[in-house]
Amino acid sequence: MPLINVIPGEKIPTAPLNTRLPVWRIPGWLLLVVWLARGTFRTVVLAARYWWITGPVAVSWWLAETHGWPVLLGVFVGLVAVGVTWWRLHPVSWLRFGWYPAVAQIRRLWIYRRGWTPAMTACGLVGVHGGDRWVPRLLGVRSNRWGDRVTVRLLPGQHPDDWAKAAPRLAYTFQLREARAYTTNRPDRVVLYFARRDPLTGTVRHLPVPAAPDLSNLNLGVREDGTAYHMRLTGSHVLIAGATNSGKGSVIWSMLRSLAGGIASGLVEVWAFDPKGGMELAAGAPLFTRFAYEDPDSMAGVLEEAVKRMRQRANRLRGVTRQHTPTVDEPLIVVVVDELAALTAYLTDRKVRDRIRESLGLLLSQGRAVGIHVIAALQDPRKDVLPFRDLFPTRIALRMTEPEQADMVLGDGARDRGAVCDLIPETSAGVGYVVLDGVREPVRVRFSYLDDDDVTELAATYARGGDR
Numbered sequence: 001m002p003l004i005n006v007i008p009g010e011k012i013p014t015a016p017l018n019t020r021l022p023v024w025r026i027p028g029w030l031l032l033v034v035w036l037a038r039g040t041f042r043t044v045v046l047a048a049r050y051w052w053i054t055g056p057v058a059v060s061w062w063l064a065e066t067h068g069w070p071v072l073l074g075v076f077v078g079l080v081a082v083g084v085t086w087w088r089l090h091p092v093s094w095l096r097f098g099w100y101p102a103v104a105q106i107r108r109l110w111i112y113r114r115g116w117t118p119a120m121t122a123c124g125l126v127g128v129h130g131g132d133r134w135v136p137r138l139l140g141v142r143s144n145r146w147g148d149r150v151t152v153r154l155l156p157g158q159h160p161d162d163w164a165k166a167a168p169r170l171a172y173t174f175q176l177r178e179a180r181a182y183t184t185n186r187p188d189r190v191v192l193y194f195a196r197r198d199p200l201t202g203t204v205r206h207l208p209v210p211a212a213p214d215l216s217n218l219n220l221g222v223r224e225d226g227t228a229y230h231m232r233l234t235g236s237h238v239l240i241a242g243a244t245n246s247g248k249g250s251v252i253w254s255m256l257r258s259l260a261g262g263i264a265s266g267l268v269e270v271w272a273f274d275p276k277g278g279m280e281l282a283a284g285a286p287l288f289t290r291f292a293y294e295d296p297d298s299m300a301g302v303l304e305e306a307v308k309r310m311r312q313r314a315n316r317l318r319g320v321t322r323q324h325t326p327t328v329d330e331p332l333i334v335v336v337v338d339e340l341a342a343l344t345a346y347l348t349d350r351k352v353r354d355r356i357r358e359s360l361g362l363l364l365s366q367g368r369a370v371g372i373h374v375i376a377a378l379q380d381p382r383k384d385v386l387p388f389r390d391l392f393p394t395r396i397a398l399r400m401t402e403p404e405q406a407d408m409v410l411g412d413g414a415r416d417r418g419a420v421c422d423l424i425p426e427t428s429a430g431v432g433y434v435v436l437d438g439v440r441e442p443v444r445v446r447f448s449y450l451d452d453d454d455v456t457e458l459a460a461t462y463a464r465g466g467d468r
């Protein structure tokens with residue numbers, strides 16, 4: 001026995017009541033039962049989660065057992081025949097309700113689920129709490145011809161911007177070309193769009209002209225997920241920014257084409273300004289109610305006329321309505337300016353420049369409610385070139401030469417959220433980024449292209465009301 005005991009730490013005082021914890025002895029068979037129950041429960045959950053695999057397998061097994069293999073084969077051939085007939089008769093609904101949901105489930109399991117945890121870890125999207133690692137939950141996958149929309153539940157502390165930053169790395173992790181993160185109307189979720197193919201590589205041919213334009217829904221091109229891109233003109237002005245040959249003209253012509261039905265019927269008036277001496281817009285002259293291209297002084301005069309019309313309308317509508325509705329007597333006026341900076345910045349005649357700036361400022365700040373809208377194109381989006389940038393609710397950024405120009409046009413953080421305008425190749429004229437109503441992240445679109453013959457034909461077919 002030791003002579004002296006050295007015990008580190010404090011002595012625990014003896015409590016007045018001392019109890020001993022009971023020791024449970026669990027028999028082996030009970031442990032086995034618990035494990036079996038847990039295993040069975042997990043199998044049932046998995047079977048229910050992947051019902052689209054287990055269901056057909058179970059039914060096939062039952063058919064083979066009760067009716068024999070030939071019946072199973074007959075049912076299988078019948079189902080294939082139904083699928084082929086559906087596809088031949090109505091391919092749109094077959095793709096939407098038959099083929100793409102199946103593709104989505106297979107890709108969910110085979111591509112995303114299989115590599116999910118390593119991908120999350122490698123891209124820094126795993127959370128650590130109390131020594132445990134937490135992987136964001138993959139909630140669902142929806143596919144179409146062009147890509148997959150993967151819905152994910154955010155971990156506590158994560159922000160959609162974390163996913164936007166990780167998106168390019170996630171794309172390469174899943175061996176895809178491009179990915180982008182979008183917020184949803186649920187603050188705990190983010191949608192990752194993984195592009196498998198790019199619907200914007202080919203030129204988008206000119207689109208059909210509606211007889212009466214829907215001003216809140218003008219069809220101008222195609223979005224990166226292959227759906228149609230519609231733009232709202234009601235209550236808006238549109239700024240188009242892009243380097244030379246980026247396709248600014250195609251945006252203007254796509255818009256004029258979508259408005260052409262209204263131009264012909266007299267519901268829409270286009271007042272066009274072409275500071276390049278009429279080079280860009282002259283082919284569409286029959287569509288325009290006013291066409292100013294000769295000298296800055298005459299352009300300033302026409303802009304002042306537009307301001308006068310705006311004031312007259314405002315006086316008439318004051319107290320009657322808050323939003324003008326176009327009629328043939330009082331049409332929507334669309335002021336189209338090609339190369340805005342030529343009027344607001346590069347003009348040497350200061351007096352004329354100030355007149356133009358003043359009129360444009362008034363039209364941009366007061367025109368929307370009375371049905372006067374400005375569509376302006378611009379090469380250089382620097383703030384000193386365009387003092388009115390913030391007065392344009394709708395902005396389109398085509399190919400740019402500098403990375404920071406995307407933020408100048410679309411707003412701070414736009415490039416981080418995916419508007420990589422400086423990376424649009426020169427061969428992709430007409431491709432650009434837009435911010436859609438209620439969506440934070442810019443969307444990539446390609447505008448339809450009208451060549452010279454298309455423009456001439458458009459002008460001949462839809463010349464302004466009464467001029468044909």
Ligand SMILES: Nc1ncnc2c1ncn2[C@@H]1O[C@H](COP(=O)(O)OP(=O)(O)OP(=O)(O)O)[C@@H](O)[C@H]1O
Nearest residue numbers: 203243244245246247248249250429430447448449
């Ligand atoms: N939407 C489009 N789809 C396919 N090609 C296009 C598209 N838009 C433009 N292009 C091609 O790019 C060329 C330049 O287009 P456009 O004149 O519209 O550019 P821009 O930005 O208006 O040029 P600038 O700065 O000189 O006015 C066109 O001649 C055409 O070949």
